[in-house]
Structures are given as structure tokens and as C-alpha cells.
Amino acid sequence: MPQPILIVHGGAGTIPEERHPAAMEGCRRAAQAGWSALSAGGSALDAVEAAVRALEDDPTFNAGRGSIMTRVGTVEMDALIMDGTTLRAGAVAAVRRVRNPITLARAVMERTPHVLLVGPSAEALAELLGLPTADDAELVAPRDRERWEALWRNGPPDLREVLAQALAEPMDTVGAVALDAAGHVAAAVSTGGMSNKWPGRVGDSALIGCGAYADDRVGAVVATGWGETLMRVVISKTACDFMALGLTVQTAVEAAIRLLEERVDGRGGLIGVDRMGRIGIAHNTPHMAWAWTNGETLRVGIRAATSR
Numbered sequence: 233m234p235q236p237i238l239i240v241h242g243g244a245g246t247i248p249e250e251r252h253p254a255a256m257e258g259c260r261r262a263a264q265a266g267w268s269a270l271s272a273g274g275s276a277l278d279a280v281e282a283a284v285r286a287l288e289d290d291p292t293f294n295a296g297r298g299s300i301m302t303r304v305g306t307v308e309m310d311a312l313i314m315d316g317t318t319l320r321a322g323a324v325a326a327v328r329r330v331r332n333p334i335t336l337a338r339a340v341m342e343r344t345p346h347v348l349l350v351g352p353s354a355e356a357l358a359e360l361l362g363l364p365t366a367d368d369a370e371l372v373a374p375r376d377r378e379r380w381e382a383l384w385r386n387g388p389p390d391l392r393e394v395l396a397q398a399l400a401e402p403m404d405t406v407g408a409v410a411l412d413a414a415g416h417v418a419a420a421v422s423t424g425g426m427s428n429k430w431p432g433r434v435g436d437s438a439l440i441g442c443g444a445y446a447d448d449r450v451g452a453v454v455a456t457g458w459g460e461t462l463m464r465v466v467i468s469k470t471a472c473d474f475m476a477l478g479l480t481v482q483t484a485v486e487a488a489i490r491l492l493e494e495r496v497d498g499r500g501g502l503i504g505v506d507r508m509g510r511i512g513i514a515h516n517t518p519h520m521a522w523a524w525t526n527g528e529t530l531r532v533g534i535r536a537a538t539s540r
Contacts, residue, residue, distance in 0.1 A: 299424025457500015
């Protein structure tokens with residue numbers, strides 16, 4: 233059997249240099265959290281949930297406790313988890329007051345007959361299961377509150393201005409993929425969405441094949457970036473399809489990023505693992521924070537060798 237491995241990312245975009253150490257350290261800790269689950273006999277699914285929970289708990293990233301604000305000053309989060317063994321998946325979208333959306337997404341997969349729950353209905357499931365809650369004040373990163381207040385200082389901002397600002401900032405959605413000792417893969421992704429997004433906006437992170445995809449026959453891929461463009465090329469499934477055609481995982485994620493750029497002028501990044509435990513990292517943004525470990529080696533970076 234191939235050696236177990238786990239890789240995480242902390243988002244792609246233009247990450248200010250002063251935030252590089254925190255982004256890399258957060259990814260390192262998340263990789264260690266995921267590996268702890270694997271080394272204790274857990275599944276790939278356990279590992280990616282543990283890794284993403286660690287990233288959600290770190291206000292460095294746009295997920296969980298570091299989420300950004302909608303146009304009306306609230307927090308709405310999306311998350312998805314997928315099991316490559318059965319192709320089961322669970323997702324939540326536009327949820328509020330949930331401390332760890334990735335755990336709620338797993339509950340959707342394992343405790344309901346559904347794949348995707350949104351808004352108050354997803355929050356009701358969290359309440360029923362007694363999952364930890366948090367209000368907006370606990371979930372918003374201070375830097376984003378400052379940005380939001382500056383953008384609204386002179387009245388409602390133009391949506392084009394909002395988009396330009398969002399694309400100029402880190403798109404620090406978080407995610408993880410893993411291969412376990414049984415040869416199974418899994419993927420997980422979580423986000424606070426796009427800065428100053430319209431309430432009710434759902435990005436790629438909650439959608440199977442867009443934010444993430446996992447299939448034991450091929451591998452697993454997780455995306456980050458400008459969600460509206462990632463969705464239009466179904467980027468995570470596209471990368472998996474490239475692997476199914478015989479491309480290596482590294483070549484597959486690179487090809488998917490090229491397609492994103494050429495077809496829809498998109499920006500983002502991908503991490504992937506194939507069924508043999510080989511990994512791939514690609515992005516067309518200046519930076520993407522990542523870490524991977526196989527238990528013997530742990531590597532962390534802020535750029536991939538193939539980034540442009």
C-alpha cells in the first residue's frame with residue numbers, strides 16, 4: 233500500500249509579507265493535527281476534518297474564526313467534505329453562528345440523507361447536534377472589520393470596487409486532502425467567502441467538484457481562489473479527470489489552473505493527492521500557503537515551484 237500523506241492549504245492570492253510567517257505556521261499546525269488523526273489509526277476523512285478544524289480555529293485564515301464580512305456586516309460560511317471511498321459528501325452554505333462548519337458538513341453527510349444544507353436549516357442541525365456556536369464578533373478577523381468599515385465609510389461601495397478589492401486581497405479559503413493507510417482519499421474545504429459579498433452568495437467551496445472532489449480510483453483535489461470562476465470550470469473535478477486520463481497529479485493541477493486562466497480569466501490554487509500518495513500544488517496567484525507531511529517529513533511553503 234502507498235504511504236499515508238496529508239496536504240493542507242491556507243488560501244491563494246496576494247498574501248502580505250508580514251502575514252507569511254503566520255500563514256505558514258497555521259498550515260504547519262493544521263498538517264500536524266491531520267497527521268495526528270492518521271497516526272492514531274484514523275481515516276483520511278478524519279484527517280482532513282481535523283486539519284480543516286485547525287485552520288478554522290486560526291484567525292489567520294478566512295474560515296471559522298477568521299471569516300470575512302458580507303455586504304451587510306454579517307458572517308456567512310461554506311464548507312464541504314468528501315469521502316473518496318463511497319463518493320459520499322456533506323456540505324453547508326451561508327451558515328452563521330457555527331464555530332466549525334467543516335464538522336457540520338460532515339454531520340450532513342453522516343447524519344442526514346442529504347448532501348447540502350443551507351442557512352437556517354443547516355444551523356438548526358448544528359443546534360440539534362449540540363455543535364459549538366459563536367457569534368459574528370467571535371468569527372470576524374479584526375483586519376476584515378477594519379476593511380469593511382473603510383469600504384463603507386462614504387456610503388455603499390460600488391460592487392466593482394468590492395470585486396477589485398476582493399481579488400487584490402488573500403483568497404484564504406482553507407482545505408486539506410489526505411490518503412490513509414487503507415488507500416482511501418478524502419477532501420475538505422471551508423471558507424468565510426468573498427469580502428463584502430452579497431448576503432446569500434455561495435461560492436465554490438460548498439459545491440462538489442468545484443471546491444473539492446475525492447475518488448479512490450483517482451485521488452483528491454481541493455481548490456481556493458475566486459469562486460465564481462472556479463465554479464465555471466468545475467475545477468477540482470476537472471483536475472481529477474485529468475488524473476484519470478493519465479496525467480500525474482502535479483501535471484493535472486497545473487493543467488486545471490491553466491484552464492481556469494485561459495477560459496474564464498480566473499485566479500486560484502489547487503492541492504491534490506493521487507491514489508499512490510503523490511502530491512501536487514499549483515496556483516496562478518503570487519502566493520499560496522501550504523504544508524504537507526507523511527509522518528517522516530513535514531514541509532511548509534508560501535509559493536509552489538509552478539506558480540506564475
